[in-house]
Structure formats: structure tokens, C-alpha cells
Amino acid sequence: MERPLTGSMRPDGLPLSIKDYEDKGGYQAARKAVTGMSPKEVQDLAKDANLRGRGGAGFNTGMKWSFVPMGDSAPRPKYFVVNADEMEPGTFKDRMLMEGNPHQLIEGTIIAAYAIEADISYIFLRGEYKICEKRLAAAIAEAYSRHYLGKKIFGSGYNLEMRLHTSAGRYICGEETALLNSLEGKRAIPRARPPFPQVSGLWGKPTVVNNVETLCNVPHIINNGAEWYKGLSRSQYGGTKIYGVSGRVKTPGLWELPMGTTIREIIWEHARGMREGYQFRSVIPGGASTEFLTEEHLDVQMDFDSMQKAGSRLGTGTMIVIDDHTCPVGAVHNLEQFFARESCGWCTPCREGLPWIANILHAIENGQGRPEDLEILAQHTDSLWLNKTFCALAPGAMEPLRSALQIFREDFIRHIKEGKCTYGKNGNNLH
Amino acid sequence: MNVRLEIDGKEIVAEPGMTVLEAAGRYGIRIPTLCYHKALGPYGVCRLCIVEADGPGLDRMVTTSCNLKATEGMSVETASPRIVAFRKTILDLLLSATVFSHPLNELAKAAGIRRSSFGTEKTDKCILCGLCVRVCRDSIGADALRFETTGENRWRVAEKIRLLKERCIGCGACAAVCPVAAIRFEDTGPARNILVYGDVANTLDLVACSMCGTPYATQASIDSVMARIDCELRKGIKKLCPECSRIIYAGALAGGFPPDVSGPGR
Ligand SMILES: Cc1cc2nc3c(=O)[nH]c(=O)nc-3n(C[C@H](O)[C@H](O)[C@H](O)COP(=O)(O)O)c2cc1C
Ligand code: SF4
Ligand code: SF4
Ligand code: FES
Numbered sequence: 001m002e003r004p005l006t007g008s009m010r011p012d013g014l015p016l017s018i019k020d021y022e023d024k025g026g027y028q029a030a031r032k033a034v035t036g037m038s039p040k041e042v043q044d045l046a047k048d049a050n051l052r053g054r055g056g057a058g059f060n061t062g063m064k065w066s067f068v069p070m071g072d073s074a075p076r077p078k079y080f081v082v083n084a085d086e087m088e089p090g091t092f093k094d095r096m097l098m099e100g101n102p103h104q105l106i107e108g109t110i111i112a113a114y115a116i117e118a119d120i121s122y123i124f125l126r127g128e129y130k131i132c133e134k135r136l137a138a139a140i141a142e143a144y145s146r147h148y149l150g151k152k153i154f155g156s157g158y159n160l161e162m163r164l165h166t167s168a169g170r171y172i173c174g175e176e177t178a179l180l181n182s183l184e185g186k187r188a189i190p191r192a193r194p195p196f197p198q199v200s201g202l203w204g205k206p207t208v209v210n211n212v213e214t215l216c217n218v219p220h221i222i223n224n225g226a227e228w229y230k231g232l233s234r235s236q237y238g239g240t241k242i243y244g245v246s247g248r249v250k251t252p253g254l255w256e257l258p259m260g261t262t263i264r265e266i267i268w269e270h271a272r273g274m275r276e277g278y279q280f281r282s283v284i285p286g287g288a289s290t291e292f293l294t295e296e297h298l299d300v301q302m303d304f305d306s307m308q309k310a311g312s313r314l315g316t317g318t319m320i321v322i323d324d325h326t327c328p329v330g331a332v333h334n335l336e337q338f339f340a341r342e343s344c345g346w347c348t349p350c351r352e353g354l355p356w357i358a359n360i361l362h363a364i365e366n367g368q369g370r371p372e373d374l375e376i377l378a379q380h381t382d383s384l385w386l387n388k389t390f391c392a393l394a395p396g397a398m399e400p401l402r403s404a405l406q407i408f409r410e411d412f413i414r415h416i417k418e419g420k421c422t423y424g425k426n427g428n429n430l431h
Numbered sequence: 432m433n434v435r436l437e438i439d440g441k442e443i444v445a446e447p448g449m450t451v452l453e454a455a456g457r458y459g460i461r462i463p464t465l466c467y468h469k470a471l472g473p474y475g476v477c478r479l480c481i482v483e484a485d486g487p488g489l490d491r492m493v494t495t496s497c498n499l500k501a502t503e504g505m506s507v508e509t510a511s512p513r514i515v516a517f518r519k520t521i522l523d524l525l526l527s528a529t530v531f532s533h534p535l536n537e538l539a540k541a542a543g544i545r546r547s548s549f550g551t552e553k554t555d556k557c558i559l560c561g562l563c564v565r566v567c568r569d570s571i572g573a574d575a576l577r578f579e580t581t582g583e584n585r586w587r588v589a590e591k592i593r594l595l596k597e598r599c600i601g602c603g604a605c606a607a608v609c610p611v612a613a614i615r616f617e618d619t620g621p622a623r624n625i626l627v628y629g630d631v632a633n634t635l636d637l638v639a640c641s642m643c644g645t646p647y648a649t650q651a652s653i654d655s656v657m658a659r660i661d662c663e664l665r666k667g668i669k670k671l672c673p674e675c676s677r678i679i680y681a682g683a684l685a686g687g688f689p690p691d692v693s694g695p696g697r
Contacts, residue, residue: 187578189588192475192498345580345587347476348558352524356549376548383520387494390475 002232003256004220005213005240009100015135018142021103029219030110031154037222039070042115046218048226050238054093055083055174055211056287056315057392058304061112067198068116068206077119079207081183082109082215084125084132085167085174088287089338090320093242094212096254098125098132101216102139106162108215110148111222113160116208121162124179127169136164171342175391176209178344189346190391213242235260235303243302245271247321248278254318260306264298267321278323282407286315288335289396291403292322313399327423328408329415332401333361339397349384350394356380357401364412367419374412378405436486436505443501451496451507452480462496462509463518463538465525465610466560470570473498477560479521483508493517518542528553532611556628557613559589563605571655575599594625594632600651601625601635621646640672642679647672 008024010016021027033042047062068078082105086094098105105123113121125133140162143149151159170188172178177191180202201207217239221229229238237259243266244254250272257266263283267273274280282292285302291312293300300310307314322331340354357380360373381402384394405412414422434445438455445454450473455462465477475498482496486505493514496507508514519542526539527547535558539547559578568574575598578589592614601623603616615626618637625633637646638653648670657665671679 187588192473343587345559345589348478348521348525351559351587352528352549353520356524356527379520383517385493387492388478388481388517390478 001258003240004224004232005097005104005216005242006100006256013100015099015139016101016103018103018139018146021101025223026103026219027107027148029222030107030114030148033111033222034114034154034156034158039115039117042111042222045221045226046115049221049229050226050236051214051217051221051229052237052304053211054213054217054241054317056088056289056313058314061210061214064198064210065112065115065208067196068208069199070117074117075205078117078205079202080109080113080116080118080121081176081179081202081207081209082121082123082212083174083176083179083209084123084129084212085179086126086129086212087169087171087174087342088289088316088318089335090246090284091244091287091316091318093244093254093316093318095126095129095132097212097216097242098129099135102132102135103143104216104219105136105212106139106143106149108218109162110153110160111218112208112210112215114158116206117158118208119159119161121160122183122202123162123164124173124183125164125166127167129166133164133166140164170344171338172344172391172393175393178391179209180207189344192390233259233303235301235306237303241302241317243270244316244318245321246318247283248275248323248326249273249321250275260301260303262299262301263293263319266302266319267298271321274321274323278325280321281324281326282322282328284320284322284400285312286317286319288320288338289399290315291399292407293403294407311403325423327365327421328404328411329361329365330421330423332404332408333358333365335400336361336397339393343393344391347390347394350389350397353380353384354394354397357397364415365421367415367421369412369416371416373416374405374409377401381405434501434503436501436503436507438507439509445501449501451482451484451499451501451505454501455496455507455509460509464497465558466562467497468562468566468608471562471565471608474561474565477521477558479518481514481517481521483511483514515542519544523547524549525558527551528555529558529611530554531556532558532613534611555591557592557609558611559592560610561589562608562610563592563614566604566608571600571602571604573598573600573602573655576605592627594627596633599625599633599635600655601633601649602652602655618646623649638670640675641670642675643672645672645674 043062043065051061052058053061084094109121147153149160149162153160167173173182173188175190178188182188197207232239239259240256241259242254242256245267246252255270282294284290284292293312297310300306304314336358340358343350343354345351360377363369381398384398386395436443438460441458443454443458452462462480464480466474475495478495480496483491483493484505484507485491522539522542523544526535527549529535530551564576567576575595577593579593580587580590605614606616613628617624621637623635623637624631635649638648638650640647
């Protein structure tokens with residue numbers, strides 16, 4: 001099984017140096033693209049490979065690039081931004097990619113930036129990712145010293161600067177337009193669309209924002225072509241996916257597997273199943289803002305369409321497993337508390353609604369819930385839905401709640417009826 | 432090219448670039464808003480102006496009308512049952528946060544809400560619609576109002592509004608746009624108080640009208656207007672209170688031009 005993104009990483013967890021990386025074929029793709037392909041050819045290749053964004057929404061990457069105004073009349077400078085904010089609960093795939101092979105991300109960014117003729121690139125990095133910060137800063141310096149960044153890179157006429165920016169740390173900074181505000185030194189609030197960032201983004205100039213994992217795929221597509229890339233996958237979407245599992249499984253972790261691997265395989269073959277004494281009960285498949293799935297969905301393939309058909313989303317592809325000893329009410333309360341705290345406070349339903357949801361869940365968990373609370377919660381899951389709020393944070397927050405109210409209905413009712421949590425002390429956490 | 436659409440079953444012709452909210456307003460269809468002001472444009476934060484829009488590529492989308500462009504063939508419902516229910520929830524939430532606001536209570540009552548179903552523990556003084564901040568910054572140019580956060584909620588956009596005394600010119604625009612009267616001004620003889628959430632946040636001296644002597648505006652706000660007017664025009668402008676200028680200009684229109692103003696002046 002091919003693992004283009006992680007196969008060349010060192011087993012000891014140290015990063016590949018620029019020499020190691022180049023010995024394994026690194027920077028060949030960037031050289032090939034920048035000196036031998038037109039930006040349009042790079043865009044088309046990404047489209048043909050059917051590369052879809054790994055940041056959560058799954059938009060076709062080549063398509064996204066193609067909306068940028070090109071040529072001499074395009075506004076300048078154009079920007080390329082790497083979204084390395086990774087604050088989705090349960091998600092730690094980008095961190096592994098950056099820690100293990102920072103040059104792979106830099107190379108992918110050079111190619112993607114070239115595809116839109118960007119002048120300046122930024123890596124917007126989660127503030128707590130100190131190891132990534134150190135390794136990326138060192139790798140960027142190495143790339144500059146070999147003229148892979150800066151003026152006339154690879155001896156071509158193309159110039160690209162790269163800057164590393166560490167976030168001051170809020171979940172909303174990962175939303176691409178809030179990220180742009182934050183980069184501009186403004187408060188991280190989302191922007192209205194249209195205009196889309198591809199037309200008017202950072203400082204009003206054309207800008208593309210892509211996720212770390214998305215970009216790490218790009219060099220391999222350039223090197224090996226669209227057909228090879230599609231062949232890696234078990235679904236119609238190209239490539240491999242970094243899947244992750246956390247929760248009470250035997251070996252939590254991350255694996256690079258063909259896109260479209262089933263939930264069952266990931267949990268039982270790769271994470272080696274549940275820990276002794278614990279039963280599988282449910283799973284949030286793609287980070288905290290996706291809907292719970294249960295036993296009946298274990299054979300669903302983890303890809304964009306299959307997950308949607310099953311009533312959830314691929315999201316970030318990193319799952320949180322809920323076992324039979326974990327109180328689902330407590331788990332959902334934990335998540336909603338996170339979202340309520342991270343609401344940027346910009347629009348009414350999210351700012352005022354999420355704290356209420358968290359309060360109500362807190363009350364239910366502590367045995368002070370009222371029968372009508374379930375109705376109020378259900379009403380909120382509807383009023384915080386898509387487009388009713390300014391950005392996708394609140395709808396994302398409603399996905400686990402909405403499904404929990406159905407799947408774990410009996411647990412909610414029991415908490416309210418018996419006036420206590422029946423899972424005991426141990427049940428209130430996700431560890 | 433003009434755009435044809437349907438709002439609440441009515442045929443509407445909108446100019447290109449118009450929003451659904453503007454187009455509806457033209458035909459007397461009122462969509463409730465809290466954060467919209469025509470001098471400032473859409474903002475999209477209160478979410479009260481939500482409507483249901485159908486048509487090419489829309490698929491009965493529920494979204495805010497203040498920033499939704501009117502497009503050919505669109506069909507919009509401004510008060511379908513689910514829209515009415517959503518607005519009610521928004522008002523309910525706002526009411527629970529700002530129980531003491533009279534205008535908000537009125538709005539809520541009109542929507543059929545007597546008491547907030549979400550409790551009344553929060554005692555916010557305003558609904559954080561941002562209109563005052565925007566009018567002061569974008570229209571007046573004084574930039575004297577800020578969203579502010581405190582304590583452990585430092586990352587939020589806002590918990591309250593703060594007035595920066597040294598920047599405030601006392602024009603009163605903030606009070607004029609605030610939908611819930613959380614900012615007001617009071618003229619007490621020779622001085623103007625700007626009240627934010629009921630507390631005096633700034634006091635400025637008022638300039639007297641050159642005709643009747645009534646104090647009517649702050650020097651800084653007069654300066655700010657003057658600075659934006661062409662030099663030639665500036666010469667003809669006298670310091671008049673609204674009442675005197677009405678009398679003078681009405682007289683001038685009836686009789687002759689230019690108006691001759693010779694009052695006690697300053
Ligand atoms: C509240 C919120 C948080 C987000 N956080 C992240 C994040 O941490 N990292 C990320 O890559 N995308 C995040 N996204 C998605 C981005 O807005 C954007 O879709 C993504 O970066 C696009 O990259 P892609 O096309 O390569 O997937 C977030 C979206 C929302 C609404
Ligand atoms: S949905 Fe929440 S996070 Fe998004 S703009 Fe509104 S308040 Fe901010
Ligand atoms: S003071 Fe009034 S205008 Fe300003 S944000 Fe609050 S409610 Fe809006
Ligand atoms: S008026 Fe449209 S969101 Fe406030």
C-alpha cells in the first residue's frame with residue numbers, strides 16, 4: 001500500500017532535513033511545475049486528480065484555484081495562505097504532517113502558489129504548535145538558502161516569498177475569512193461572501209486558503225500524475241487520507257490509508273479495536289463538528305459522498321470513539337462548551353444561543369434537566385443551522401448535538417427522569 | 432438591466448445590485464432589521480432580516496435579506512412559518528440577554544413574546560448590533576466607539592460598547608442609529624451629555640445659535656462638518672440651530688436669496 005504523504009517520514013519522529021527530503025525526490029515536483037508547466041496546467045492536473053480539500057468542506061482544489069484572476073491585468077500582489085490552525089477537537093493530522101516533513105508542505109505550497117501566480121505566501125499556524133513552529137521556521141530558512149523561495153526560484157522567472165505566522169489562538173481563526181482578518185491584524189471575525197477570497201481576500205487582493213494536508217498531496221500529484229493519484233483511492237476521490245482515532249481504543253493514532261477506507265477497518269485493524277472492558281457505542285467521524293454515527297454505519301467508507309449519505313460528514317477524517325462507559329450527555333456537553341466558548345460573538349443566534357445550549361446540557365448532565373429541555377435543544381439545532389448564522393461555526397456545533405438528541409435520546413431522558421448521571425464519576429470525560 | 436423577482440407573491444422590479452431587503456422596502460414590504468441602516472449598508476449580524484429564497488441555485492435557502500442580492504427569477508418569502516419562528520427565537524434570545532431594553536421589549540411583544548423562554552440572568556445593556564461603532568467610524572470619521580470585552584471572554588468580538596472621550600465629537604449620530612436606545616444624548620443647557628448604557632460617558636460644551644442664542648451643537652461636531660465642506664461654501668454658513676435655520680431658509684425660499692443672517696453671533 002502506497003503512503004506518499006507519510007511513507008518517507010522517519011520512524012523516530014524527527015523531521016526530514018532538506019537533504020533527506022531531496023534524496024527521496026523532494027522538490028523535484030516544484031522544479032518541474034515552476035520550470036516546465038504553466039499555472040493553468042497545474043490547476044488542471046489538480047482538477048483531473050480530483051483532489052478535494054482536507055480542511056473540512058471538501059471543495060475541489062483545482063477548481064478553487066481556477067477562480068483566481070490570472071495574467072497581467074490581475075490585481076497584485078496575490079496571496080496564498082496555508083491554513084495550519086488545526087483547532088478542531090480530536091484533530092491532529094496537520095501537526096503530524098508538519099512535524100514529520102515540513103518541506104513537503106513548503107513544496108506543496110510553492111506549487112499551489114505558482115498555480116495562482118501568487119507573490120506572497122503565509123503559513124497560519126496554530127499558536128500551541130511550538131514544535132511545528134520551530135521545524136517550519138528552520139525548513140523555510142533552508143528553502144530560502146537554496147533559492148527554492150525568494151526571487152527567481154529554480155532559476156525561473158517566478159518569485160515567491162513565504163512567511164510563518166503563529167496564531168494568537170482561537171478556533172474561529174481556522175475559518176478562512178476570519179483567518180484573513182486575523183492575518184491583517186484585525187479581530188478574527190468571519191467576512192461576508194461574496195466577495196470570495198479568490199477575488200478579494202487578504203488586504204482585498206486575490207487569495208487562496210488551503211489546508212495543510214491538501215497541500216501535502218500536491219507534489220505527489222505533479223510527480224506521478226492524475227491517474228496514479230486516483231488509483232490510490234478506494235473511492236472516486238483521489239489519493240490517500242490521514243485518518244485518526246481517539247477515544248478508548250487500544251492504539252489511538254493516525255494512519256495514512258486509501259481514501260474511502262471503512263470505519264470498521266480504521267477502528268479495528270489500525271487502532272486495534274476497543275480497550276479491554278469497553279464496548280464500541282458510537283463515533284464522531286470527522287472532528288467535533290460532524291454528526292455521530294453508530295454500529296450500523298461501521299462499513300461505510302470514509303469519503304466525502306459516502307459519509308454524507310450516511311448522514312454525517314468526512315470533516316477532518318479524525319474520529320472520536322464513544323464507548324459504553326462514556327456518558328454521551330457529558331460528551332456532548334463537553335463539545336458544546338467548547339463551541340460556546342469559541343463563538344466569536346459576532347452574530348446573535350450563535351453568541352446568545354450556544355451558551356444556552358451549554359447551560360442546558362450542563363443542567364441535564366447534573367440531574368437538573370427539565371422534560372421540556374429536549375424540545376428547546378432541538379429548536380436550537382434548527383435555529384443555528386446553515387445560513388441562519390453568519391458563518392459555519394454554529395451549524396458545525398449543531399451537528400453532534402442534533403444527532404446525539406436522536407441516537408442517545410434515552411440517555412437524555414434517563415438523566416432528566418432519574419435526576420442524575422448514571423455513568424458515575426468516570427463517565428464525564430472523553431479520555 | 433432591471434431584475435424581476437417575486438417577494439411575498441408580489442411582482443417586483445429591482446435595480447441591478449439591489450438587495451432583497453432594499454427591493455422589498457421599495458414596494459412597502461417590511462422586513463424587520465436591527466443591524467441594518469441605509470447609510471451604512473448590510474452587516475449581517477443580527478440575523479433578524481432572514482427570509483426564504485427560492486430560484487435558480489437557491490433551493491429554498493434560508494438566509495439574511497440585507498446582504499442577499501436580488502436576482503432574476505428569484506422568489507422570496509419574508510414571513511413563512513419557519514421564518515417567523517426563527518425570528519421569534521432571535522428576539523427571544525436578545526430579550527433574555529437585554530431584558531431592560533424598552534424598544535426590544537416592544538419588538539418582542541409584537542412577535543408574541545411576553546417573557547423570554549431562556550431566563551433573565553444576563554443583563555446586557557445592548558444587542559451588540561455594531562451600528563453605533565460603524566456610524567462613528569465610517570460616516571462621522573471620529574472612530575470614538577469600540578466593542579469591548581472583559582475578563583475571561585477577551586476573545587469574543589464584544590460584550591459591550593466603550594466610548595473614547597478624547598475622540599468623541601458629541602455629534603449624537605450613535606444615539607440616532609441605536610435601535611434599542613442604549614446610547615442616548617441629553618442637552619442640559621450649555622452642555623451635552625452622551626450616555627452609554629445610562630451612564631454619562633462624555634460631556635461637551637454646546638455652541639449657541641447665532642440668532643436665538645440657544646445652545647445647539649458641539650464645536651467639534653461643527654468643525655468636523657466644516658472640514659468636509661468646500662472653502663467657498665464654508666463662508667456662507669452661519670451657526671444656526673435647526674429651528675432658526677428652518678425659519679431663515681424657508682423665508683429665503685419665499686422671499687429672496689441669499690438669506691441675510693445678522694444675529695447676536697459669537
Ligand atoms: C469554525 C471553522 C473552523 C475551521 N478550522 C479550520 C482549521 O483549523 N484548519 C483548516 O484547514 N480548515 C478549517 N476550516 C475550514 C476553512 O474555512 C477552509 O474551508 C479550509 O481551510 C479550506 O481548505 P481546503 O480547501 O484545502 O480544505 C474551518 C472552518 C470553520 C467554519
Ligand atoms: S456563527 Fe458564531 S462564530 Fe460564526 S460569525 Fe456568528 S458568532 Fe461568530
Ligand atoms: S449601543 Fe446600540 S447601536 Fe451600539 S452596538 Fe449596542 S445596540 Fe447597537
Ligand atoms: S439586518 Fe440583516 S442581519 Fe441584521
